[in-house]
Amino acid sequence: MEILITNDDGIYAEGIYALATALKKLGNITVVAPDAQRSAVGHAITIVDPLRVNKARRNGRFFGYAASGTPADCVKLAIKTLMKKKPDLVVSGINLGANIGYNILYSGTVSGATEGALLGIPSLAISLDTFTKPDFSAAAAFSVKIAASMKKRRLPAGTLLNVNVPAIKASKIKGVRVTSQSRTSFNDWFDKRKDPHGQTYYWMDGDFKPKDSDAASDLNAVKAGYISVTPIQFDLTDYKFITTLDTWKL
Amino acid sequence: MEILITNDDGIYAEGIYALATALKKLGNITVVAPDAQRSAVGHAITIVDPLRVNKARRNGRFFGYAASGTPADCVKLAIKTLMKKKPDLVVSGINLGANIGYNILYSGTVSGATEGALLGIPSLAISLDTFTKPDFSAAAAFSVKIAASMKKRRLPAGTLLNVNVPAIKASKIKGVRVTSQSRTSFNDWFDKRKDPHGQTYYWMDGDFKPKDSDAASDLNAVKAGYISVTPIQFDLTDYKFITTLDTWKL
Numbered sequence: 001m002e003i004l005i006t007n008d009d010g011i012y013a014e015g016i017y018a019l020a021t022a023l024k025k026l027g028n029i030t031v032v033a034p035d036a037q038r039s040a041v042g043h044a045i046t047i048v049d050p051l052r053v054n055k056a057r058r059n060g061r062f063f064g065y066a067a068s069g070t071p072a073d074c075v076k077l078a079i080k081t082l083m084k085k086k087p088d089l090v091v092s093g094i095n096l097g098a099n100i101g102y103n104i105l106y107s108g109t110v111s112g113a114t115e116g117a118l119l120g121i122p123s124l125a126i127s128l129d130t131f132t133k134p135d136f137s138a139a140a141a142f143s144v145k146i147a148a149s150m151k152k153r154r155l156p157a158g159t160l161l162n163v164n165v166p167a168i169k170a171s172k173i174k175g176v177r178v179t180s181q182s183r184t185s186f187n188d189w190f191d192k193r194k195d196p197h198g199q200t201y202y203w204m205d206g207d208f209k210p211k212d213s214d215a216a217s218d219l220n221a222v223k224a225g226y227i228s229v230t231p232i233q234f235d236l237t238d239y240k241f242i243t244t245l246d247t248w249k250l
Numbered sequence: 251m252e253i254l255i256t257n258d259d260g261i262y263a264e265g266i267y268a269l270a271t272a273l274k275k276l277g278n279i280t281v282v283a284p285d286a287q288r289s290a291v292g293h294a295i296t297i298v299d300p301l302r303v304n305k306a307r308r309n310g311r312f313f314g315y316a317a318s319g320t321p322a323d324c325v326k327l328a329i330k331t332l333m334k335k336k337p338d339l340v341v342s343g344i345n346l347g348a349n350i351g352y353n354i355l356y357s358g359t360v361s362g363a364t365e366g367a368l369l370g371i372p373s374l375a376i377s378l379d380t381f382t383k384p385d386f387s388a389a390a391a392f393s394v395k396i397a398a399s400m401k402k403r404r405l406p407a408g409t410l411l412n413v414n415v416p417a418i419k420a421s422k423i424k425g426v427r428v429t430s431q432s433r434t435s436f437n438d439w440f441d442k443r444k445d446p447h448g449q450t451y452y453w454m455d456g457d458f459k460p461k462d463s464d465a466a467s468d469l470n471a472v473k474a475g476y477i478s479v480t481p482i483q484f485d486l487t488d489y490k491f492i493t494t495l496d497t498w499k500l
Contacts, residue, residue: 042292043293043355047290052450102484105368118435176500178500181485193300230487231495232486233486235433238409
């Protein structure tokens with residue numbers, strides 16, 4: 001099994017190392033990831049600038065390819081240029097922080113897997129629900145389990161799996177739930193500040209304290225101590241609204 | 251009517267000027283747009299860097315606010331900080347180049363309208379299907395018509411309208427079709443090159459020559475000479491696949 005690994009926290013992040021180490025059990029690993037953090041880049045790709053690729057070492061060994069672009073760039077580059085054969089699986093993560101609700105639109109982690117799915121390859125995004133003192137072991141172990149399942153079964157064309165793991169001890173995790181994307185998102189605002197030269201600048205800040213009454217949502221599964229697995233796809237058409245929009249007589 | 255206008259081609263682009271000029275007929279215009287081109291940024295937001303905002307003039311007059319961020323940043327900044335009252339409508343465009351099929355995932359134009367929709371405001375993205383010698387007049391005129399319709403009627407929460415206008419004379423446009431997002435995307439590849447110092451770099455290139463058998467798609471409407479209006483929404487859950495995924499017994 002050929003596995004392509006990427007992330008948005010950068011190739012030197014702890015999460016991608018835990019992921020690559022775990023997935024080695026299943027086959028041949030290729031890591032192509034951003035050379036530094038690219039959080040909240042959404043599904044950005046780099047077209048007006050060139051991309052650089054350098055070999056990256058970790059713990060004294062070759063670990064993978066560090067690219068100057070976004071997670072979507074990394075997956076495109078890997079599949080179209082760097083890898084000799086197409087991967088059987090694309091895995092993006094393990095992200096520091098959950099990717100839940102509408103926040104997945106901003107997520108570089110999900111975007112890496114999205115690019116894989118759009119290129120016709122079974123793809124998985126995996127995130128851990130904490131920003132501090134991460135223990136990636138439960139998420140890494142689950143990535144092996146779900147990747148093995150994906151090898152045996154088939155996802156619909158263009159659909160990927162978005163996995164979120166609660167940040168609790170593996171022994172406390174209650175199980176796995178197949179979920180839907182909750183209709184929640186970050187609440188954000190801007191700090192207005194002055195720089196040392198007296199010029200105004202703005203800095204985005206935010207928090208994520210959502211509530212969601214839908215028991216089947218990604219948010220509530222993780223809150224309740226379950227691993228959440230949401231199948232997501234990218235036909236954004238609001239089919240339910242089409243008939244009404246037809247009556248507008250545009 | 252308070253109208254917020256943004257784009258991804260930058261505040262000095264021709265398309266946003268045509269749009270702002272046309273929409274003035276309907277109410278009070280605020281332009282907040284990137285200070286330079288931000289194409290293919292997807293739904294990126296800027297969180298690790300500060301944002302700068304400067305007043306921009308066009309044709310000798312104040313035109314709007316030029317921000318150092320992405321279209322999504324611009325809409326967030328406008329609504330949360332720069333505008334005194336919330337807009338009644340967010341319009342993003344007029345983009346140079348269609349935003350059709352899976353390409354809308356990469357689109358900064360659509361992303362500006364997405365941010366509006368997620369913030370609860372009726373939102374519209376509008377694009378012209380050409381990269382060369384654009385005549386924005388038909389698209390600008392249609393933006394007024396559809397904005398007036400949106401004022402009278404109601405979109406579902408979280409749904410926006412994605413409009414694509416064929417690059418033909420206004421008199422040749424056959425009408426308006428409510429469409430679905432086609433399952434097509436750019437075909438892309440990388441040029442591998444050497445810089446003046448002998449170092450390798452990669453540059454993304456691509457073309458968009460898709461075929462789509464679905465007569466109701468955005469692609470085929472525009473090809474046939476119609477203005478395409480697709481309602482899009484951001485619950486990405488693949489509901490059809492949930493039951494099958496449950497049988498995986500993860």
